[in-house]
Every structure is written in structure tokens, then in C-alpha cells.
Amino acid sequence: MQKNVLFLDTVHPILAERLTAAGLTCIEAWDWSKEQCLEAAKSAIGIVIRSRFAMNEEFLQFAPHLEFIARSGAGMENIDEHYCKKRGIALYNAPEGNRNAVGEHALGMLLSLLNKLHTADRDVRNGIWDRDANRGIELDGKTVGIIGFGNNGRAFAKKLRGFDVKLMAYDKYKKGFGDHFVMECTLNAILKNADVISFHIPQNNETMWMANDAFFNRLQKPVFLLNLSRGKIVQTSALVAALKQGKVLGAGLDVLEYESTSFESFFGKDLPEDFNYLLNANNVIITPHVGGWTNESYFKLSDVLAEKILEKSYE
Numbered sequence: 001m002q003k004n005v006l007f008l009d010t011v012h013p014i015l016a017e018r019l020t021a022a023g024l025t026c027i028e029a030w031d032w033s034k035e036q037c038l039e040a041a042k043s044a045i046g047i048v049i050r051s052r053f054a055m056n057e058e059f060l061q062f063a064p065h066l067e068f069i070a071r072s073g074a075g076m077e078n079i080d081e082h083y084c085k086k087r088g089i090a091l092y093n094a095p096e097g098n099r100n101a102v103g104e105h106a107l108g109m110l111l112s113l114l115n116k117l118h119t120a121d122r123d124v125r126n127g128i129w130d131r132d133a134n135r136g137i138e139l140d141g142k143t144v145g146i147i148g149f150g151n152n153g154r155a156f157a158k159k160l161r162g163f164d165v166k167l168m169a170y171d172k173y174k175k176g177f178g179d180h181f182v183m184e185c186t187l188n189a190i191l192k193n194a195d196v197i198s199f200h201i202p203q204n205n206e207t208m209w210m211a212n213d214a215f216f217n218r219l220q221k222p223v224f225l226l227n228l229s230r231g232k233i234v235q236t237s238a239l240v241a242a243l244k245q246g247k248v249l250g251a252g253l254d255v256l257e258y259e260s261t262s263f264e265s266f267f268g269k270d271l272p273e274d275f276n277y278l279l280n281a282n283n284v285i286i287t288p289h290v291g292g293w294t295n296e297s298y299f300k301l302s303d304v305l306a307e308k309i310l311e312k313s314y315e
Helices: 016-023 032-041 083-089 096-114 116-124 151-162 189-192 211-215 237-247 271-281 295-312
Strands: 004-007 026-027 044-049 068-072 090-092 143-147 166-170 182-184 194-200 225-226 248-253 283-288
Touching: 004 032, 016 026, 016 295, 026 283, 032 044, 032 151, 068 225, 068 295, 096 116, 096 151, 096 194, 096 225, 096 248, 096 283, 143 189, 151 166, 166 189, 182 248, 211 237, 237 248, 237 271, 271 283
Parallel strands: 004 026, 004 044, 044 068, 068 090, 143 166, 143 194, 166 182, 194 225, 225 248, 248 283
Antiparallel strands: none
């Protein structure tokens, strides 16, 4: 039987090159209709996906021979892991591939917020030379709280080592990761002490809407907030209220709760008033879910996936 791998999204060609060299047949289906993809899935032993379709029972029932799903990225919320476990379908992702990109993006957003680079640039381009309004705040001496200390949280911490900051990290599922630079702590300790809070956690039933009204009401002092994880970690209405109340001094958002599974169709729907507030707020920076999407990570995500797939079988 021919070993077909169905590519439902575009990824770096190194993945197809390495799989083909190992004897697998790679089928490029990223511009096919869903019906065509379902038909092709009938003979597939592998599927490569970013976020185009949900990998749930409704889709996967059409893939009786499926052995693995490889997601080009870190998050797995678009895949029904319970169903795949029942079917014995192996799941691969590649958080190692874009962790450095996320760490650099988080640092860039934070420095831009603190130093008002986005508003200063806009003002000068509009013929406004306002030094006082664009006076910055130094990162040195601040306490940075990282929520989630996996690949991306660790990468952000690594980028902060060149600054004179106190670094605190909380991870519900990890213990013993503290060292001379990173203080392992509770969530309450971060909410009490942090000047900056950065989210680096997956989206699941436990983490959705983690940053809600109750979360912001527990803050002991105003903070700058970063979210480079998933949009539904931060409840936008609660964030907007916290910004208006001064509980959040500024926010850097690479992800938003309004995103659909296809990032490219983000503006193809009516968006609520809270989003319009963010668009017009001088103390908010928004990027289009590109924190982990650099030229280098584009290659590394696919190379890491190839390594994991071929390590388990086919070679």
C-alpha cells in the first residue's frame, strides 16, 4: 500500500523532502476543498496541518488508515486528542521549532510598549515631535511574571537574562525548574509582585478565560500584559475594563479571542466594540499571530516535525 501523507496546509518544503526521501508519498492538498481532502484522507497514513480544519471525529472518520497527525506549531487545541488516542493515532507538534521566535517577539513587544516606540514612530510620521508624551519606562528593575514555563516561557526568560529584572515563573504542571535567575513561584505571588505578566500556556478547558475579571481584580499593582499563547486565554472584555481602570498599563497581544481556525480570514466578520477599543488604544500593540512565524522558524517547525515522524517509523 502506498504511504500517503496529506498536507492540508502549506509548510516549509523540507518536511515533504525528508518524508519523500524516506519513501512516503506527499500529497499537496492545501488548496483543495474540504470534500476533496476528505476523499484523499481515505488512503492517508499521515496528515500535516496548521489550523485549516479541525482534526475531530467528524473529519478523521474518513481516514481509516491514519497513523499520525503532524501539526506545524505548538498548540494542539484543534485536534481531538482523546479520539486520536482511542484510534492509536500518533500526534506530533513542534514547539521547539518556534520557541526562539516567540521569545524574541515577546521581548520586542514589551520593549515597544515600555518605550512607546509604536506611538513615537506614528507621531513623527504625522509631523508631531512630542517628546514628553512618548517618554518611556525602563525594563531594568522590574519584576516579570511568566505564566507557563514550557518551551516558549523558557525562551522568553532566556531573552530577559540581559536585563536587570526579577524573574518569576508559575507552571501548574512543572516543579523544580527554578534557578539563580528564575524564581519558581505560585500564581498568587505573580499577581502580587509582577510589573509585567506574560502568558505562555496552551488553550484547554483549564486555561480558557484565565485572564478574566477575577484575575485582574487580584492584581496588587498595575501591570503590562503580554499574550503570545492563545487568544481565549485572555477575555477581551475583562482586559478592556482593566485597561480603562488602570489595572493594566499596556498590553501586547499577538493573539485574540476572535480568531477563527483560519487566521487569514480574521477580518471577514463583524468584530465587537471591545476589539475596536483595542485598535484605538495607544497603550496596546496587536500583531497578527506571528510571534512564532519567522523565516527561521518556518524552516525549523518542519524540520522538527520530520525528525519526530521519522524517528518513530518509516526510516
